[in-house]
Amino acid sequence: MRRRPIPEATVGRLPIYLRALLDLAESRGETNVSSDELARLAGVNAAKVRKDLSYLGSYGTRGVGYDVEYLLYQITRELGLTQDWPAAIVGIGNLGRALASYKGFSERGFRITAIFDVDESVIGEEVGGMIVRHLDELKEVVAEMGTSIGIIATPPLAAQEVADKLVDAGVKSILNFAPAVVNVPPDVTVRKVDLSIELQILSFYQQRTQAIATAREANRRLRNQHGAG
Amino acid sequence: MRRRPIPEATVGRLPIYLRALLDLAESRGETNVSSDELARLAGVNAAKVRKDLSYLGSYGTRGVGYDVEYLLYQITRELGLTQDWPAAIVGIGNLGRALASYKGFSERGFRITAIFDVDESVIGEEVGGMIVRHLDELKEVVAEMGTSIGIIATPPLAAQEVADKLVDAGVKSILNFAPAVVNVPPDVTVRKVDLSIELQILSFYQQRTQAIATAREANRRLRNQHGAG
DNA sequence: TAACGCTTGTGAGCGTAATCACAAACCGAA
DNA sequence: TTCGGTTTGTGATTACGCTCACAAGCGTTA
Numbered sequence: 001m002r003r004r005p006i007p008e009a010t011v012g013r014l015p016i017y018l019r020a021l022l023d024l025a026e027s028r029g030e031t032n033v034s035s036d037e038l039a040r041l042a043g044v045n046a047a048k049v050r051k052d053l054s055y056l057g058s059y060g061t062r063g064v065g066y067d068v069e070y071l072l073y074q075i076t077r078e079l080g081l082t083q084d085w086p087a088a089i090v091g092i093g094n095l096g097r098a099l100a101s102y103k104g105f106s107e108r109g110f111r112i113t114a115i116f117d118v119d120e121s122v123i124g125e126e127v128g129g130m131i132v133r134h135l136d137e138l139k140e141v142v143a144e145m146g147t148s149i150g151i152i153a154t155p156p157l158a159a160q161e162v163a164d165k166l167v168d169a170g171v172k173s174i175l176n177f178a179p180a181v182v183n184v185p186p187d188v189t190v191r192k193v194d195l196s197i198e199l200q201i202l203s204f205y206q207q208r209t210q211a212i213a214t215a216r217e218a219n220r221r222l223r224n225q226h227g228a229g
Numbered sequence: 230m231r232r233r234p235i236p237e238a239t240v241g242r243l244p245i246y247l248r249a250l251l252d253l254a255e256s257r258g259e260t261n262v263s264s265d266e267l268a269r270l271a272g273v274n275a276a277k278v279r280k281d282l283s284y285l286g287s288y289g290t291r292g293v294g295y296d297v298e299y300l301l302y303q304i305t306r307e308l309g310l311t312q313d314w315p316a317a318i319v320g321i322g323n324l325g326r327a328l329a330s331y332k333g334f335s336e337r338g339f340r341i342t343a344i345f346d347v348d349e350s351v352i353g354e355e356v357g358g359m360i361v362r363h364l365d366e367l368k369e370v371v372a373e374m375g376t377s378i379g380i381i382a383t384p385p386l387a388a389q390e391v392a393d394k395l396v397d398a399g400v401k402s403i404l405n406f407a408p409a410v411v412n413v414p415p416d417v418t419v420r421k422v423d424l425s426i427e428l429q430i431l432s433f434y435q436q437r438t439q440a441i442a443t444a445r446e447a448n449r450r451l452r453n454q455h456g457a458g
Numbered sequence: 459t460a461a462c463g464c465t466t467g468t469g470a471g472c473g474t475a476a477t478c479a480c481a482a483a484c485c486g487a488a
Numbered sequence: 489t490t491c492g493g494t495t496t497g498t499g500a501t502t503a504c505g506c507t508c509a510c511a512a513g514c515g516t517t518a
Binding site for chain 1: 240241243244245247248249270271272307308309310312314316323324326327328330331333334336337339377378401402403404408409410412416418420422423424425426427428429430431432433434435436437438439
């Protein structure tokens with residue numbers, strides 16, 4: 001099965017398995033795990049776990065399960081987490097500051113190595129142990145530090161311009177928190193995290209269930225009335 | 230076509246169209262837009278735009294396009310954004326603070342109406358114009374304010390417990406920023422935003438393209454050597 | 459009114475992802 | 489070595505989403 005390309009959907013779940021496995025290894029010291037248990041920890045079903053892992057190769061043992069350490073290593077390697085990918089944040093507002101000190105990044109081996117803004121009142125300030133630099137220095141700093149990931153945390157209007165500068169500086173992976181669509185060349189990967197879109201999606205489902213409940217209620221009343229009349 | 234349920238994938242794009250339409254209405258004062266232009270603004274293709282919009286009903290005019298204001302209204306209504314959904318944030322660390330003052334929420338009509346933590350040194354503090362309350366007050370405050378959305382911004386270990394409390398308080402929509410899987414009853418919707426997972430996915434693709442580049446390079450050298458030999 | 463250019467709405471086809479279900483393989487016990 | 493219990497790996501099936509391509513319908517012009 002190996003060397004079929006790993007499906008996107010699977011790539012999205014590997015980090016979840018990774019975290020579950022780390023928990024298992026650290027807290028319980030488990031050496032083995034079944035697809036059933038891993039599925040429970042990851043909040044998916046067991047068949048999906050097995051199929052996902054099968055894309056990496058046959059790393060399980062029938063009748064036994066998967067060796068936690070070995071699987072950890074394989075997923076880590078497949079995700080490219082054996083090397084480190086220095087990241088830079090552009091836009092040091094509320095969100096940028098929070099990201100600069102976000103512990104979840106360093107825990108997964110991502111180092112924020114530089115932070116940028118254009119606001120003179122922010123430049124030179126220390127945030128998360130780093131000094132805020134002017135965006136004009138981006139290209140130079142990226143080259144110097146081998147930055148491979150750019151994180152956009154600017155207002156929406158600045159996002160495209162910042163993306164262009166990141167691309168120009170040679171960055172091939174961008175995580176965009178600005179609520180705006182950014183266009184990049186095909187060899188650059190952009191992922192978008194849009195906080196208010198998430199709320200809007202929640203709103204949709206909430207409204208729908210509420211509408212259903214209201215309709216049921218109306219129906220019930222109508223039936224009762226009819227039965228009574 | 231109406232009254233087929235709207236596919237999840239479409240729901241996820243409606244907020245993007247919404248934003249594009251708002252931009253059109255505000256900045257250009259355009260009254261009409263074609264699926265082609267909307268597609269360009271949203272970063273998708275025109276057929277997808279048309280199919281997505283067709284789930285809402287036939288709101289376009291052949292040969293002309295869509296009326297911006299009318300479409301805006303329909304999407305807003307479909308997403309349930311005509312009413313407001315008070316939200317509460319639990320966990321006032323770096324991320325919680327940033328979210329509490331995040332302008333993107335209010336711009337899309339979401340109001341954060343209460344913020345919670347368990348750390349006594351944080352309780353009582355003012356963040357984003359609100360006073361941090363103790364998590365124990367959650368149920369009471371949710372009832373009082375009609376809170377419908379819960380935002381979890383705690384460390385991973387606390388996430389499940391907070392989710393349980395939100396569910397117990399009657400919240401049906403949860404946005405989870407903690408890097409942990411949370412389980413909820415089937416009538417509750419959870420959406421997850423996991424920042425380090427996004428970076429790990431970027432890492433995967435970055436590593437892959439880098440591996441390809443390296444392999445090409447090796448191949449090239451090999452061929453050259455062969456040609457020379 | 460008729461003809462033409464433009465844009466929507468959607469059926470059909472295709473590719474990807476999820477799920478099912480079971481043979482293959484392993485371990486331990488007898 | 490054989491048997492029984494267990495769990496993986498994967499072909500087959502189903503569901504879902506995307507894209508294509510074109511008929512249907514609108515507005516405009518003559």
